[in-house]
Amino acid sequence: MMMETAKAVANMGVDGIKIHLLHVIKDTPMEKMLNNNMMTLMEQDEYIKLVCDQLEILPETMIVHRLTGDGKRDELVGPLWSLKKWEVLNAIDDELKRRDSYQGCKFNK
Numbered sequence: 001m002m003m004e005t006a007k008a009v010a011n012m013g014v015d016g017i018k019i020h021l022l023h024v025i026k027d028t029p030m031e032k033m034l035n036n037n038m039m040t041l042m043e044q045d046e047y048i049k050l051v052c053d054q055l056e057i058l059p060e061t062m063i064v065h066r067l068t069g070d071g072k073r074d075e076l077v078g079p080l081w082s083l084k085k086w087e088v089l090n091a092i093d094d095e096l097k098r099r100d101s102y103q104g105c106k107f108n109k
Contacts, residue, residue, distance in 0.1 A: 006054040010107060016063035019054060021047055023071040024078050031077050044081040044088065052095045060104030067092055 009017055021042060024030045033039045042050075051067055058064070068088050082088065096102060 002050060003053060003057075006057055010058050010062070011109065014062065016065050017058065018066040019051055019064065020066060020069040021079065021082060023069060023076060023082065025071070025075050026077055034077065041079045044079070044091070047079075048088065048091045048095050051092050052099065052101065055092075055096070055103045056101055056106040057108075058103055059107045060102070062103075064103065 024034050024041065068082060068085055070085060071082060073083060
């Protein structure tokens with residue numbers, strides 16, 4: 001679903017986009033769902049690959065305002081790897097280099 005959203009936004013002519021992963025916060029219905037195995041959270045590697053896939057199909061002229069979000073450490077249930085923001089951002093950069101890729105390389109109007 002996230003790729004479909006990126007594909008749709010890529011052709012809307014918007015100037016910018018914020019990409020953000022799902023955070024589960026303490027004392028919320030979503031925390032209960034997670035604890036009852038009614039949902040799973042994305043692993044870091046999965047998120048990094050997905051973000052790179054999205055960047056490739058977004059026009060290179062589109063401003064990317066955000067690639068991850070900041071959950072409050074004392075309220076965040078998961079994914080806990082998201083607390084290491086610079087590690088995630090560096091891993092996205094490394095994955096793009098590994099692919100020899102960049103934002104917009106697969107953009108089709």
